[in-house]
Amino acid sequence: MTYRSICRLFVALALTSALSAQQDVAAPKRPVTKLKALVIDGQNNHNWRKTTPLLRATLETSGRFEVDVATSPADKQQLATFAPTFSDYDVVVSNYNGQLWPEAAREAFSAYVRKGGGFVSVHAADNAFPNWKDYNLMIGVGGWGRRNEKSGPYVRWRDGEIVRDAGPGRGGSHGRRHEFVLDVRDREHPITKGLPPRFLHCADELYDRLRGPAKNLTVLATAFSDKKTGGSGEHEPLLMAIDFGRGRCFHTALGHDPTAMKCVAFQVTLVRGCEWAATGAVTTDVPEAFPGADAVVVRDPLVARSK
Numbered sequence: 001m002t003y004r005s006i007c008r009l010f011v012a013l014a015l016t017s018a019l020s021a022q023q024d025v026a027a028p029k030r031p032v033t034k035l036k037a038l039v040i041d042g043q044n045n046h047n048w049r050k051t052t053p054l055l056r057a058t059l060e061t062s063g064r065f066e067v068d069v070a071t072s073p074a075d076k077q078q079l080a081t082f083a084p085t086f087s088d089y090d091v092v093v094s095n096y097n098g099q100l101w102p103e104a105a106r107e108a109f110s111a112y113v114r115k116g117g118g119f120v121s122v123h124a125a126d127n128a129f130p131n132w133k134d135y136n137l138m139i140g141v142g143g144w145g146r147r148n149e150k151s152g153p154y155v156r157w158r159d160g161e162i163v164r165d166a167g168p169g170r171g172g173s174h175g176r177r178h179e180f181v182l183d184v185r186d187r188e189h190p191i192t193k194g195l196p197p198r199f200l201h202c203a204d205e206l207y208d209r210l211r212g213p214a215k216n217l218t219v220l221a222t223a224f225s226d227k228k229t230g231g232s233g234e235h236e237p238l239l240m241a242i243d244f245g246r247g248r249c250f251h252t253a254l255g256h257d258p259t260a261m262k263c264v265a266f267q268v269t270l271v272r273g274c275e276w277a278a279t280g281a282v283t284t285d286v287p288e289a290f291p292g293a294d295a296v297v298v299r300d301p302l303v304a305r306s307k
Helices: 003-026 048-061 103-114 123-127 133-139 264-279 301-306
Strands: 035-041 065-071 091-094 118-122 154-158 161-165 178-184 198-204 217-224 235-244 247-252
Touching: 035 048, 035 264, 048 065, 048 264, 048 301, 091 103, 091 264, 103 133, 103 247, 118 123, 118 133, 118 264, 133 235, 133 247, 154 217, 178 235, 198 264, 235 264, 247 264
Parallel strands: 035 065, 035 091, 091 118, 118 247
Antiparallel strands: 154 161, 154 235, 178 198, 178 217, 217 235, 235 247
16 A cells, blocks of 8 residues: 555545544434323312422423323212322322322222332322321321320431431421521432522421421421421421332422412422432532522422423
8 A cells, every 4th residue: 555545545544534523413312211200189278289280390390300290089989989090100299288099099009109109298298198098108197187195206417417206296396487597407419419508488387396207307497496486396397208108209298379389499409309318319410500598499390491
């Protein structure tokens, strides 16, 4: 091979390499596979007709989820046929507090989570099903529904650690709605890793005196329930992670109404909690707009979705 031929060969190889690299840069990235979420509503002592659209929009505008909604019938006879196919979804989000589901639906849901499905309880969903053992294990602690010391202990942050208080008393209460600061207690959990150590939440019901089995439960964040606002005088758990069989459950006691759900702190922790419940990991970044301890940050996900 002549010197000129060798030079031509090198030029051809260089051009081929450059073209290949250019094509790699220009090639579209593979889209992220979206997780499938099912929101359950239909009965609640809170206005689920206004809050479910916000839950759905929050998850969808994150770019991480496709969302369906299953609305349970209020009629008792019709409720007997309520049977969502839980196994079609990566995570089930409950915005439900009402009549007991039929036995077949309860058994299917318990099996779904126990075998590795994700579950997220939002605000008053922790009031539901006080006598359903598996459900109470999934939420860790709950309120109302005649819950008391027989339901399990209170879980509080005292003197730098989580304590379980088995003393007598009702399960579930809250003071006046107000803004309050959450303190992150587990800064290494995937849901809370990267969040500010303290952040302010919009006006909401600060649930206190929740109690339940509290097994396999990790307290992620607490808030001080001040007696001046009608609270318990304790640092109460508001964000929690619970293991149930091979399944993962995220419990957020935040989210009373649209005002609370338009808080960026609620939205980010909800999305990260749903992703963790579905996959065991969190890829959703903490946005720069996430609040600190001095001011709330508000975003309407319905407006964001319409853009």
